């Protein structure tokens with residue numbers, strides 16, 4: 253179901269979900285009740301926020317790649333013991 257945007261002169265932008273093609277040219281503002289005119293907006297993806305964020309990052313990396321000047325800082329504290337493969341537990345150790 254698409255999201256339609258309206259603009260109320262008093263309250264600003266109002267977004268409502270309506271069936272495709274069922275959005276009227278004006279809407280009664282849910283806050284003040286005045287007529288809010290429909291705005292023409294670019295279509296947006298709806299759904300999983302993480303997916304949309306990943307798409308945004310991929311698009312941004314085309315023109316604004318993330319540049320690092322140093323490796324990430326080392327974690328503070330003792331290093332965790334390496335996880336050994338249980339299949340090699342019976343092998344002799346040096």
Ligand SMILES: [Zn+2]
Nearest residue numbers: 260263281284
């Ligand atoms: Zn209003």
